[in-house]
Amino acid sequence: MASSRGPQSPRSPHPSLSLASSQPYLSVSVTDPVKMGTGVQAYISYRVITKTNMPQYQGSEKIVIRRYSDFVWLYDRLFEKYKGIFIPPLPEKSAVEKFRFSAEFIEMRRRALDVFVNRIASHQELRQSEDLRTFLQVDEEVMERIRSYETGLFKKKPADLIQIFKDVQSKVSDVVLGKEKPVEESSEDYEKLKHYIFELENHLAEAQKQAYRLVKRHRELGSSLSDFGKAVKLLGACEGDNLGKAFSELGAKSEAVSLKLQKEAHELLMNFEEPLKDYVRAVQSIKATIAERAAAFKQQCELAETIKLKEINLDKLMLTRSDRVREAELEYKELKRESEEATERFEMIVRLMNEEIERFQEQKTLDMGIAFHEFAKGQARLATAVADAWRSLLPKLEACSTT
Amino acid sequence: MMGSENEGFEEAPLHSPKEKSESTLLLHHDLNSVDRHPLSDPLLSPTSPNSNPHHPHDIEPPAYADVIFTPFDSSDINGSGSPLDTSSSSSSPHGFSPSNYSDYIKITVSNPQKEQEPSNSLVPGSNTFVTYLVTTRTNIPDFGGSEFSVRRRFRDIVTLSDRLAESYRGFFIPPRPDKSVVESQVMQKQEFVEQRRVALEKYLRRLAAHPVIRKSDELKMFLQVQGKLPLLPTTDVASRMLDGAVKIPKQLLGDGPAVAPHEAAQPAKGGRDLLRLFKELKQSVANDWGSSKPPVVEEDKEFMEKKDRMQELELQLSNASQQAEALVKAQQDMGETMGELGLAFIKLTKFENEEAVFNAQRVRAADMKNLATATVKASRFYRELNLHTVKHLDTLHEYLGLMMSVHGAFADRSSALLTVQTLLSELSSLQSRSEKLEVASSKIFGGDKTRIRKLEELQETIKVTEDAKNVAIRQYEWIKENNRNELERLDVERKADFLNMLKGFVVNQVGYAEKIANVWGKVAEETSNYVRGNS
Numbered sequence: 001m002a003s004s005r006g007p008q009s010p011r012s013p014h015p016s017l018s019l020a021s022s023q024p025y026l027s028v029s030v031t032d033p034v035k036m037g038t039g040v041q042a043y044i045s046y047r048v049i050t051k052t053n054m055p056q057y058q059g060s061e062k063i064v065i066r067r068y069s070d071f072v073w074l075y076d077r078l079f080e081k082y083k084g085i086f087i088p089p090l091p092e093k094s095a096v097e098k099f100r101f102s103a104e105f106i107e108m109r110r111r112a113l114d115v116f117v118n119r120i121a122s123h124q125e126l127r128q129s130e131d132l133r134t135f136l137q138v139d140e141e142v143m144e145r146i147r148s149y150e151t152g153l154f155k156k157k158p159a160d161l162i163q164i165f166k167d168v169q170s171k172v173s174d175v176v177l178g179k180e181k182p183v184e185e186s187s188e189d190y191e192k193l194k195h196y197i198f199e200l201e202n203h204l205a206e207a208q209k210q211a212y213r214l215v216k217r218h219r220e221l222g223s224s225l226s227d228f229g230k231a232v233k234l235l236g237a238c239e240g241d242n243l244g245k246a247f248s249e250l251g252a253k254s255e256a257v258s259l260k261l262q263k264e265a266h267e268l269l270m271n272f273e274e275p276l277k278d279y280v281r282a283v284q285s286i287k288a289t290i291a292e293r294a295a296a297f298k299q300q301c302e303l304a305e306t307i308k309l310k311e312i313n314l315d316k317l318m319l320t321r322s323d324r325v326r327e328a329e330l331e332y333k334e335l336k337r338e339s340e341e342a343t344e345r346f347e348m349i350v351r352l353m354n355e356e357i358e359r360f361q362e363q364k365t366l367d368m369g370i371a372f373h374e375f376a377k378g379q380a381r382l383a384t385a386v387a388d389a390w391r392s393l394l395p396k397l398e399a400c401s402t403t
Numbered sequence: 404m405m406g407s408e409n410e411g412f413e414e415a416p417l418h419s420p421k422e423k424s425e426s427t428l429l430l431h432h433d434l435n436s437v438d439r440h441p442l443s444d445p446l447l448s449p450t451s452p453n454s455n456p457h458h459p460h461d462i463e464p465p466a467y468a469d470v471i472f473t474p475f476d477s478s479d480i481n482g483s484g485s486p487l488d489t490s491s492s493s494s495s496p497h498g499f500s501p502s503n504y505s506d507y508i509k510i511t512v513s514n515p516q517k518e519q520e521p522s523n524s525l526v527p528g529s530n531t532f533v534t535y536l537v538t539t540r541t542n543i544p545d546f547g548g549s550e551f552s553v554r555r556r557f558r559d560i561v562t563l564s565d566r567l568a569e570s571y572r573g574f575f576i577p578p579r580p581d582k583s584v585v586e587s588q589v590m591q592k593q594e595f596v597e598q599r600r601v602a603l604e605k606y607l608r609r610l611a612a613h614p615v616i617r618k619s620d621e622l623k624m625f626l627q628v629q630g631k632l633p634l635l636p637t638t639d640v641a642s643r644m645l646d647g648a649v650k651i652p653k654q655l656l657g658d659g660p661a662v663a664p665h666e667a668a669q670p671a672k673g674g675r676d677l678l679r680l681f682k683e684l685k686q687s688v689a690n691d692w693g694s695s696k697p698p699v700v701e702e703d704k705e706f707m708e709k710k711d712r713m714q715e716l717e718l719q720l721s722n723a724s725q726q727a728e729a730l731v732k733a734q735q736d737m738g739e740t741m742g743e744l745g746l747a748f749i750k751l752t753k754f755e756n757e758e759a760v761f762n763a764q765r766v767r768a769a770d771m772k773n774l775a776t777a778t779v780k781a782s783r784f785y786r787e788l789n790l791h792t793v794k795h796l797d798t799l800h801e802y803l804g805l806m807m808s809v810h811g812a813f814a815d816r817s818s819a820l821l822t823v824q825t826l827l828s829e830l831s832s833l834q835s836r837s838e839k840l841e842v843a844s845s846k847i848f849g850g851d852k853t854r855i856r857k858l859e860e861l862q863e864t865i866k867v868t869e870d871a872k873n874v875a876i877r878q879y880e881w882i883k884e885n886n887r888n889e890l891e892r893l894d895v896e897r898k899a900d901f902l903n904m905l906k907g908f909v910v911n912q913v914g915y916a917e918k919i920a921n922v923w924g925k926v927a928e929e930t931s932n933y934v935r936g937n938s
Contacts, residue, residue: 369933383920
């Protein structure tokens with residue numbers, strides 16, 4: 001998957017290349033953030049442009065207007081339907097009020113949403129999703145209706161998710177079943193994976209925290225250089241003569257370097273800190289999938305237990321030649337079917353996850369490689385600019401001291 | 404010696420408790436065994452004070468020992484000492500390297516030791532104090548020796564400073580270290596002693612750098628005379644009176660023995676020379692509110708302009724000094740956060756390697772290792788850059804401190820002028836009294852024995868006052884000359900020092916920016932395959 005715009009936006013091959021071949025392509029852009037409404041109700045809307053040759057889509061190009069909650073809806077739907085697949089992560093929900101409409105925040109969110117949709121569009125299975133088609137095509141009003149209707153019904157309550165996480169993390173046996181047996185998979189590979197994911201989140205969060213601090217440090221250094229420059233200029237005005245001139249030159253240069261630092265701080269935020277944040281989010285998304293897997297496993301186990309009980313009951317009934325044998329037999333058949341379905345679901349999740357994890361590792365190596373490159377490039381660029389700026393001052397200082 | 408620790412009545416309440424608390428502190432720490440190695444720069448790892456400051460141990464896990472470090476080779480234009488100078492963190496502010504003087508004096512303060520005064524007190528340890536070894540290396544012939552050491556206590560520094568202030572009025576005398584009030588519970592004893600040691604060394608070096616003061620008898624005695632310092636703590640008039648050695652100027656008390664004119668010309672000290680102080684106060688009020696101009700005024704316009712300039716300079720220096728502090732802190736923080744980031748990636752690398760299931764993980768771990776190594780290197784460079792920046796920008800702080808000396812020198816001038824004015828007023832009022840007496844006594848035939856005697860006495864007083872006035876005027880002129888010379892010297896030295904500071908600062912920034920660019924350039928190169936071949 002080649003990266004054509006920004007370090008992390010995957011896209012399927014360029015449309016012009018694919019027209020020749022009949023390779024299906026689906027390319028999406030999230031653009032033009034616009035503030036809508038006023039006061040507490042205010043929100044940002046985005047233009048979502050879809051270019052495709054896939055038959056399931058109406059037409060080759062479509063433009064719709066979407067807001068953040070629409071993206072959340074899409075994530076939730078995909079998470080429900082495609083258990084086992086790591087759904088691409090969304091940027092964080094809420095921000096501190098004063099920050100919510102800052103240009104920087106809006107731009108970061110726009111980029112993250114763009115990446116989000118494109119990852120879905122590039123994913124072999126996810127791109128087939130009907131919900132994706134809905135998201136990319138229906139009118140704003142229709143979207144709003146769908147979103148508010150389905151959010152109520154299908155959204156997983158936070159309490160459920162927390163409970164699932166607890167089950168995943170603890171080794172305490174299931175109290176609900178009243179059994180001593182833990183309803184957790186005991187495979188070594190799975191244990192390893194869980195441990196890896198949970199530990200990885202900690203390490204990444206730390207790295208991201210430091211990266212964010214580094215951005216701040218750039219801004220602080222820039223700010224203090226600017227203040228220093230101003231103070232030195234004033235000192236120069238007071239001194240006068242050659243010395244005064246030297247001070248003035250230094251002050252001006254200091255202010256110039258300060259600007260370079262501020263610029264690099266922004267680059268650092270966009271091209272290094274944000275990818276790290278994205279990585280953390282991706283790991284959190286995997287944790288959610290792990291929770292789904294655990295839920296599926298638990299369901300399978302529960303059904304297996306219930307079936308055993310039903311079998312025993314059925315035998316009993318058959319022995320006593322009860323009238324309820326038929327009823328019980330039907331129930332039993334029904335349960336057996338459910339159990340098979342549950343097993344199928346669980347096994348599919350396992351299979352999908354194995355594929356996903358390999359893909360994830362490869363993708364992340366690429367993503368990080370790019371992020372590291374941008375980071376190093378930015379730092380090198382900054383340092384070179386700083387060196388050049390200060391160096392240009394030296395002949396002037398020499399001139400001041402010889403006269 | 405009663406009250407000899409204190410500088411003036413008004414300061415007594417502040418300082419005597421301090422002396423006690425200092426000795427209480429000494430009870431709890433034994434300094435005898437310590438030949439103190441100077442504290443390493445607080446900018447570096449605090450846990451290894453004896454390590455070479457250029458190889459901090461805080462982030463260097465064994466697996467990454469290939470983080471090679473090359474200390475910055477600055478062609479140190481700022482003659483304030485090589486960056487590898489670990490013998491002392493203080494340095495002379497003046498850009499003139501020792502070779503600018505064909506003679507040199509190098510002073511070191513070291514080896515603080517607890518000592519005890521033979522005490523008649525029942526309380527053990529109540530007369531303990533700290534002495535410092537003051538070592539001087541010089542080739543000035545006046546000293547009659549090229550290397551010598553004496554033991555001095557802080558009290559001696561105060562004495563030295565007071566005596567210099569009296570003998571060198573009008574000069575920009577470097578301010579001595581504060582008699583700080585120490586709370587025994589709050590400050591670690593060793594920390595305080597070390598801070599004081601550094602401050603004393605700085606002060607003595609500044610004295611030695613002053614072209615006039617370095618040749619003073621007071622300094623010579625301080626540096627050379629073994630045993631007790633032979634300088635009297637003060638020439639304060641009132642305390643010498645108490646010692647029975649003083650004669651108060653007749654004209655100031657109205658009665659009593661005459662005093663040598665040069666003593667009369669000394670400014671009224673503290674709260675003890677009360678009558679004299681009162682007269683001078685009266686004079687200064689008359690100067691401010693009187694209907695007639697005082698006989699002599701500050702006429703030197705050039706001086707007034709310079710004074711205003713100094714005020715403005717002080718203001719701007721203070722501001723620049725503050726911003727320099729903030730800049731240094733920001734550079735420090737940058738270095739630290741870089742270090743933390745590097746550490747986080749080192750941990751990630753280790754983790755991925757340990758847990759690797761897929762090859763992609765190992766590749767990523769290798770990439771992270773490169774990044775971490777570069778980040779750690781950059782972090783070190785920032786910290787080293789900052790060490791040098793601190794040294795360079797310290798010049799701003801030094802000159803700000805010097806402004807205090809300038810104030811002192813200008814104050815000397817004002818008080819000398821006030822003395823002249825006071826004596827002139829005195830003289831004029833004495834003369835008018837004398838005239839009145841003459842007129843009155845001439846009206847009595849044959850003369851009035853009492854009046855004639857009084858007249859004679861008055862004439863005597865007038866003569867002494869006249870002499871004192873002349874001395875005072877000479878003093879004043881001398882102080883004015885000192886002011887002028889010092890201002891000139893300050894301008895010349897300041898210009899040189901500041902230009903050096905600027906050059907040093909800039910060269911430093913360039914050098915380290917280049918090193919940092921280099922480090923990152925390599926990583927950008929190594930990771931360029933990730934962005935190559937993008938459509």
